[in-house]
Amino acid sequence: MTGGSTMKRITPADVSDMRITTFCKVVGDSVVAGLFSAIGWFLWHTTSLDWWGLGVMALLCAAYVAALVIRSLRVLWSHGWYEWRLRRHLRTGTAPKSDRLASLDTLRKWGRIK
Numbered sequence: 001m002t003g004g005s006t007m008k009r010i011t012p013a014d015v016s017d018m019r020i021t022t023f024c025k026v027v028g029d030s031v032v033a034g035l036f037s038a039i040g041w042f043l044w045h046t047t048s049l050d051w052w053g054l055g056v057m058a059l060l061c062a063a064y065v066a067a068l069v070i071r072s073l074r075v076l077w078s079h080g081w082y083e084w085r086l087r088r089h090l091r092t093g094t095a096p097k098s099d100r101l102a103s104l105d106t107l108r109k110w111g112r113i114k
Contacts, residue, residue, distance in 0.1 A: 022079040026072045033068040036061045 040061030047055040107113045 018079055022075055025075050029068045029072045033065045036065050
């Protein structure tokens with residue numbers, strides 16, 4: 001096992017794609033969570049001793065809603081982490097400078113051109 005960074009290099013295009021993906025995942029999970037909340041609420045209010053199985057299904061719906069909320073929060077957290085890393089990366093370093101290595105004078109001096 002070697003040491004070193006295992007961080008993936010992130011480009012601005014990746015961040016743009018991540019924003020769209022994050023938005024779709026969170027909105028999709030929210031819609032599904034709302035649907036399952038409504039189903040669970042309906043099942044919970046129609047349950048009785050004779051229909052105890054509806055209560056079990058309502059509890060399973062509640063567990064699924066909790067899992068979707070946790071997944072949405074994790075997606076938002078990871079997206080924020082990537083955005084922070086990209087901003088930190090772009091802040092480091094110096095301003096771009098022109099390279100004097102390939103100037104005409106340098107190439108003549110090294111004998112590359114006449």
